[in-house]
Amino acid sequence: GQQVMQIPQYQHVQEGEDFTTYCNSSTTLSNIQWYKQRPGGHPVFLIQLVKSGEVKKQKRLTFQFGEAKKNSSLHITATQTTDVGTYFCAGNYGGSQGNLIFGKGTKLSVKP
């Protein structure tokens, strides 16, 4: 079946260091979404990427969608303690009307 692989599973950084999480799908995606979940909280939508090779920025966060629309990355520059949480990518394959396939997430911890 369709699967979205996400690495790394955990990432521990010192405050001020950069952070990157990667998502990969074996088949072409219609679009990909990114979510953040704080400890004990619920997923919060960050962004959606649709076009091949698309790059979007939100302050210190940079999101990329691969040329083949099979992979994506989220890069955070100069992490802060407020960035702590789990970052999930979620792939949409277009066929199913509502079935977003989530990766297992990357849990980010930031040491002050």
Place this chain on the structure above:
Amino acid sequence: NAGVMQNPRHLVRRRGQEARLRCSPMKGHSHVYWYRQLPEEGLKFMVYLQKENIIDESGMPKERFSAEFPKEGPSILRIQQVVRGDSAAYFCASSPPGREKRGYTFGSGTRLTVV
């Protein structure tokens, strides 16, 4: 403008009892999705509903689980004869109509514990 409302936030059930989880989508949203999250895991799709219709239930276990989204009232996820393995966080999400997929708005979830 209230977000997606889920209740209860926490639910404890003994093995064999029934669990009913409720979800009211955001105003103007007609699409509801249920996801299950085990500790340290991602979210697993269960079911996608529109008013009075189940659109995709490919992620729902064949037995004991059912979902509905009636014309009036919240969407209900029902788990009959719960077992310890049903312990998880259940999140509901909603989105507005339209073919263009948009980000989902998630509720705060229901944490189900089966004892």
